[in-house]
Structures are given as structure tokens and as C-alpha cells.
Amino acid sequence: MDKSKNFFEEALKLFPGGVNSPARALKPYPFFIEKADGSKLYSVDGKGYIDYCLGFGPLILGHRNREVLNAVTEQLERDWLYGAPYEAEIKLAKKIMRYFSTVEMIRFVNSGTEATMNAVRVARGYTNRSKVIKFEGNYHGSHDNVLIKAGSSALTFGMPTSEGILKDIAAHTLVAPYNDLEKTEAIAKKYRGNLAAVIVEPIAVNMGLVLPEKEFLKGLREICDKYDALLIFDEVVTGFRLTLGGAQDYYGVKADLTTLGKIIGGGFPIGAFGGRREYMEKVAPLGKVHNAGTFNAHPISMAAGLKTIEVLEETNALKKASRVAEEIAKDMKETAECCKINVEIHQIASMYQVFFSRKEIKNYHDVNAANKEMYQRYHQMMMDEEVYMAPSQFETCFTSSAHSDEDVNKTIEALDDVLRKMSGGSSEN
Secondary structure, eight states, X not given: OHHHHHHHHHHTTTSGGGSSSGGGOOSSXXXXXXXXXXXXXXXXXXXXXXESSGGGTTOTTOBTOHHHHHHHHHXXXXXXXXXXXXXXHHHHHHHHHHHOTTOSEEEEESSHHHHHHHXXXXXXHHHTOOEEEEETTXXXXXXXXXXXXXXXXXXXXXXXXXXXOOHHHHTTEEEEOTTOHHHHHHHHHHTTTSEEEEEEOSSBTTTTOBOOOTTHHHHHHHHHHHHTOEEEEEOTTTBTTTBTTHXXXXXXXXXXXXXXXXXXXXXXXXXXEEEOHXXXXXXXTTSSBOOOOTTTTOHHHHHHHHHHHHHHHHSSHHHHHHHHHHHHHHHHHHHHHHTTOOOEEEEETTEEEEEOOSSOOOSHHHHHHSOHHHXXXXXXHHHHTTEEOOSSTTSOEEOOTTOOHHHHHHHHHHXXXXXXXXXXXXXXX
């Protein structure tokens, strides 16, 4: 990987840590991409990798899907920025509202971070309250209101996870353990009358794919109703991947505000927040909750997202992507058991992840206790087999409709080989 190494040495002089997002900082250095197509990434060093990262989730149809490419090309021929309204944003909004019945009005922005930031702002503006509950290990982007970790107990204010976040801001974000309704309600009760919202990843995809326990999401809905707070579902990942209607459709729990991203942009920058009309009418220019952006509802993102959803509607792409994840997870579990490696494998729809642990994985503390060193060894060995999995234990692997039977067979062969080689290593946790 001489070219990647040389590029990285140059990048170290230009970017913090040599990358433009921490998730790309592989050890000892990241591989640089020359191109991508279908299920494959091709590095500048001449290697092709079966890709199960897929841009961290947006590429449900794989890289360079031809229908999406044609839609983007057609839009480029017309122009790529207006700073004025046009029809495609109406069409995409209607598509989203068709599947998310709780979204009666929507605002397009440019990232999941912007979406959750504005959803929290709407909740505070509507309720005229300041406190927000989030869950430890849930990731809602990189703005100050959500880059918060748990304090010394479940009933204390959260603490910033990044330098530069004021403690006064962090003091308004309360942190509960994921999948723990009792502690969540205790916090809501303590701050009754000043709780604006509860924000949650309905499926925790940013701590290695942790699923909600049976009554967890329903219980959050009941807590919010009881304490008169808004429930925000962060469906940036699960929207149009879990089902077309996301986690709200899958679990039958309705949120007050919903954030979306990733798939609704077809691989281009996008975010969206929406909800019932009475909440969204608080947003400027109708109301006094400010949001604006030069690139909001960007024409290219609208075209790519609209075509992506149309393909999902017209084909069995979601079913095909899910089948790939099911086959990989099933084989991984069987091989690990045969090799006597302690693992827990989570899979739902077109998402999966493996934890090298003998404990049940229910929350952030369980994930953090898993053998992260063993995961890194597994990741590197899979890279050697030209299979690119999620680069961190705290990320999720994604599958797409572009993954072929040949890809799956090669992946399973690589997994079997890697896990058997690892079987002599420690998996104690």
C-alpha cells in the first residue's frame, strides 16, 4: 500500500490526524480510494474490497447505481444550485411523508448533525423548556447539545465529550442508559416541567448495532406523554433502510419529531427534520425557531434521494440487501461457535455487527466491555482478504442490493478462514 502510505504522510501535514473525519483514521494508516462501483471499493494501491461500510450507511443501492447516476446527470445538465425553490424538493418531501405519517411538515438541511440540532431547537422552542434526555452511546451528530456523556450518576447533568463545549450547555442535556426505562423515567420525573424532549436512536447504530428491548421504544413514548415532552426519533440511519417507514413503521411507535439523512440523499449530503404541523410551524419564516442554509434542499441531493426511494419502491432492493446481512450473520455465528470464539452477533434488516464478548450486549457499557483489540485484529485480517467491514467496534456494517451471491460467498469464505485463525486468540470478556 505504498501509494496510500505516501498520501497519508502528505495528508498528515494538511488535516488533523490526516483525515477529515475521525472514523476514517485506520491503523496504521487508511487506504485511499481511487474509485468505487457496485459493491466494491478500489484503492489507489490496486486492490478491490467488498464494501460493507458503504459510506457509513447511505448507499443502500451500492456505489454508482446507474439510475441514481442518470438522475444526477440530468440535474447537472439543468444546473446544480439555485438558491430558490423548485419542484424536486416538493416531490421528495411527499415521498418521505408517504412513509412517515408523523411528518406533516419537513425542512431539508445538509447533514444528520444539522437535522438533530434543529429538532432539539424546535422541541425547546415549542415547549419553552431547556432539558433534553439522550442515551449513552447514541450518536446524534457533532453539535454541542448532543456530544455529551453520562455524569457521575444517571440523575446528574451530562458532561461534554469534546473540548470547546461549554459546561453550561452540557448542563441542559441529561444522559440515561440505553434500554433502561426505569432510569429514564427517574430523570424525566426529576426534571418534570422543564423537560423539552427525549432524543433516541431507535436502533443504536453508532455503538455497534444495539437493538431496543421489546418495550423500550413504547416505554419512551409513554414517558414523553406522561411528562409532556416531545419524543425525537433519530432515523438518519434507519429511515428507508430498516423499512421504507423506518423504525416507527417497524416497531409501531410514533415520534413527535423525526430526523432523517443518509439514504434520502442517495449518497449526497443531506439531512431533514420534520414532525406534526404545530411543531414545524415554529420554524422560520413561519415561526421564531431559526433555520437557514445556502445548500438546504440542494438540487443534486434532491435528485439522488428521490431516485433512490423510487428504486426502493419499484424493486426488491431492501429485501435483497437484508438477505445478504442475514446470510453473513448466520455463517459468522455458526463458525464462531464451531471455533469456540465468544461472540454476540446482532443483525436486523441490512445491518449487522459482531461483538467479541461472552456477555449479552444491551447498552454502551456492554459494548465498551467487549474485546475491542480482538475486533481490530478481525478487521485487519478481513482487510487482508479484501473485505472491508466497519472499521470500529462502535460502528455498524451495512449491506446493499449491489452485493452479489459471489460477494457473499467470498465474504463467508474469508470469515471462516479469519475466525478459524483467530480461534487460538483470547476472547475472554
